[in-house]
Amino acid sequence: MRRLLGVSGAAAVTLLSPRALAGTRITVKHVRLARHNGVTQVIFDLSGPVEHSLFALSKPERVVIDFKNAQVAGGMRVKPSAPVHGLRYARRGLNDLRVVLDLDKGSRPSSRLLKPQGGDGYRLVVDLAALSAATPAPVMTAAAAQSTTRLRDVVVAIDPGHGGVDPGAVGKRGTYEKNVVLAIARRLEALIKKTPGMQPYLIRRGDQYVSLRERLRKARAKKADLFISIHADASPYRYPKGSTVYVLSERGASSEAARLLAQRQNEVDRVAGVNLSTKDNLVASVLVDLAQTATRESSFKLGEHLTANINRVIRLHSRSVERAAFVVLKSPDIPSALVETAFISNPSEERLLRTPVFQQRMAVALHAGVADYFNRYAPSGTLLAARHRAVRALS
Structure with a gap:
């Protein structure tokens, strides 16, 4: 050097x-x-x-x-x-x-x-x-880490898309998207529940309607460390097939930052633990921008781990992690991904989505992607982070 x-x-x-x-x-x-x-x-x-x-x-x-x-x-x-x-x-x-x-x-x-x-x-x-x-x-605290001595579980928010009066896409055989994604979500919940150091949180447990913003609110209220939204893709044509993972686009992040800043008088609008209503325009803008930049980077890493594992279960419609402005991906401080598990509009994949075998295999792939992500990026103050540090020290 x-x-x-x-x-x-x-x-x-x-x-x-x-x-x-x-x-x-x-x-x-x-x-x-x-x-x-x-x-x-x-x-x-x-x-x-x-x-x-x-x-x-x-x-x-x-x-x-x-x-x-x-x-x-x-x-x-x-x-x-x-x-x-x-x-x-x-x-x-x-x-x-x-x-x-x-x-x-x-x-x-x-x-x-x-x-x-x-x-x-x-x-x-x-x-x-x-x-x-x-x-x-002269420091502003983003409160991204907990200072407690008690180690906690990571919280994974699992969001089955649609529900209630919103059935989502419907296959040719009458398969409702809201039903198959809930089945996969419940299986993923069971796998995470059995994993030491992880705690699942299901955004909806039954066939009820939950608005998009309410899904974000519920995840943030639970202090989720990750957010996984599960869907089944659809096309006006029969031939598209495969799975795709989405994370938030830059344009989507910008629009969400503007919304947060415009509404920061609301006590609920907190980013990385900081109440925006107490900050002036410049400080609030900086806090939102920093939180979003870090979260988008983490979301993309999560998306890569999910994609690698899903590819072992079903062919990918898109081999790269895609970016879109889905509302459920807009939490500024929770790494988030939306998974289109398969095309319900494709007859063969509709049949797959209906089977417990495929539902379980997809849940296992999602669980493996989440586990791979936390193996590298477990938040400080968690059991997983402490365990990984101990393993690295022995290696």
């Missing part, structure tokens, strides 16, 4: 004021880590001066840097070096860029925009000063 040098030192630099900066799109050309006087520095090489803001979050510890009117050239990677163990970035809105530094421990961030004398471009230097007991960080 080549040695990374700090910005402060022999080379003279000019410190820039944060007044109105050029409206030209700025490019982040490179990022690197350095240490100077015991302080870790994250140095961004830029094509020009950039407007930016930064703040810290805890549980888990991270620092968020927002670049206005900026983009990335190629990509950004850093070799982990304490306290930075990871770097993520994504487009924010149409023109802005958000960078998240994942940290091992809390830090007090500060930044300087520099113009090296005799050199090209600009540098943004983010200093990550270690916290002491006497200097707490």
